[in-house]
Amino acid sequence: MNYIDLFAGAGGLSEGFIREGFNPIAHVEMNKEAADTLKTRLAFHYLNDSNKVSKYYSYLKSEISRDELWNSIPEEIISSVINSEITKKTIENIFDTIDEQLGSKKVDAIIGGPPCQAYSLVGRSRDPNRMSGDKRNYLFRHYAEFLVRYKPKYFVFENVLGLLTAGNKKYLNEMLSLFEEIGYSADYKVLNAEEYGVLQRRRRVIIIGRKGKTKFEFPELETIENHWQVKKDLFADLPNLLPGQEMNIAKYTKKINQYQQAMETRNGIDFTTQHITRQHNERDLEIYSIAIDKWLNKKERLKYNDLPKRLQSHNNTEAFLDRYKVVDPLGHSHTVVAHISKDGHYYIYPDAKQIRSISVREAARIQSFPDDYFFEGGRTAAFKQIGNAVPPLMAQALAVTLKELL
Known part of the structure; x- marks a missing residue:
């Protein structure tokens, strides 16, 4: 189960997928520190799977340097983290790097969510233009370009609750129309992190899309009783x-x-x-x-x-x-x-x-x-x-x- 993580951040979404046996082909993240965090976490997973996790703990204890940690795992794992903003200018280079990582393998899923400030209620309340001219409003179009190129069977798109109301639902409707246009039936749901064991009241919009014209309905996720404090x-x-x-x-x-x-x-x-x-x-x-x-x-x-x-x-x-x-x-x-x-x-x-x-x-x-x-x-x-x-x-x-x- 191969996937690409776009706008990957520090890898919270990816961590859940790796735990379930998914294989990351590439992570794309513009922030240098977050990209470094992803490399370090991939080093952990590689060493853990190879029964050499003590090397990772040596890094945590400052017994070895970060370079020593990163050099102890295959170079293609480190280079699978693409530290780049996704723009019209950079997208072709990002595609080239992913193609190299992919080889003859197929992409089963694309996951990730563009930066959310443009849709967030706080961001809009602080901006005199209510974020209407913010270029981040349209990063989902770049996300769609990855779907067109790699044709995954499914995608998972995460964002803030404000997406449901931003531009009077204009962006959400435009997204769903665009996904349909490029061959994906998508549905969305508001998920509450508390229902999955997280000790935090955190609600997020999740869009899941499936390739094909058959109408897709958001699946039921397994929830757990969360009485912890x-x-x-x-x-x-x-x-x-x-x-x-x-x-x-x-x-x-x-x-x-x-x-x-x-x-x-x-x-x-x-x-x-x-x-x-x-x-x-x-x-x-x-x-x-x-x-x-x-x-x-x-x-x-x-x-x-x-x-x-x-x-x-x-x-x-x-x-x-x-x-x-x-x-x-x-x-x-x-x-x-x-x-x-x-x-x-x-x-x-x-x-x-x-x-x-x-x-x-x-x-x-x-x-x-x-x-x-x-x-x-x-x-x-x-x-x-x-x-x-x-x-x-x-x-x-x-x-x-x-x-x-x-």
Whole structure:
């Protein structure tokens, strides 16, 4: 089952497909750090399948360099990650590189979703033109060019909820018409990551298309009962952190629990990486403390205009009043987005004894990335990649279904 991943990001969608036995022919990703993360993850899968995974762990512990890691696997695996923006100018070169990787093999599926800012409700609310002139609105046309060239039996297209309303449904309707025009019957559904074991309220539009004229209906995906809690089941075994503290290697403080075992969060080793958090100034720490107290003791969210005047630095007290948000310890987290790379105000750790925003590893766990997943490029780049990703557990549910269809 060969696939190509377009707009691949850090590989959350791909991870779910690889777990289900799919074989990546190529990943196309414009961001350098995310492309490096993909190479490192492909190195993990190769070494894991070859019973040489200890080499990967040596890299995580900084015992060998990244070049040494990458050089220890076949060159064609590293070069299957194409670090390029998909544009009119670059598309032919990308095709050439994929053709080389493909050889005589056929492509069974194309997966991926173009950058979502152009369709996102937040993006539109912040843009005076409501993103109407944004070239990213039409990246789906490039996606369609890959379908025309490689003729996969199926495709999976992921995007934000805003796609359903952007341009008064204009983009969604245009997409479905274009897919039909090039020979694919497609259907879409809004999936909620919580139904697939992810401890996060995250809803996304998924379009699945099948080659041929026969009407395609979105298949039923297998869901699971998700009664687990963020603090008890997801965070409990990670060491306490101070703001600005970096644990590049973090030893677990508790045994593996039922959730971590069922969802393969922990991987049989006694440590994880990138348990690092950002530094906060005194003002923010005081605000975090108020927000934590309100949420843990009264189940109330902090509204910006309720803060004492001395703590308010924004003049705007009418809009974006929920600038500070504590992750719910007894339920599931709110949606992790790429803005987490700018500041941690929206992702405050739910504990009065640890007043800080969540760490890179905690954000990765909320997105259901396994603990041996390493994000290249440093803390800010890691947060951005995690916020933009498709949760691997939701991706895996899609892969299970696609495997049955194939």
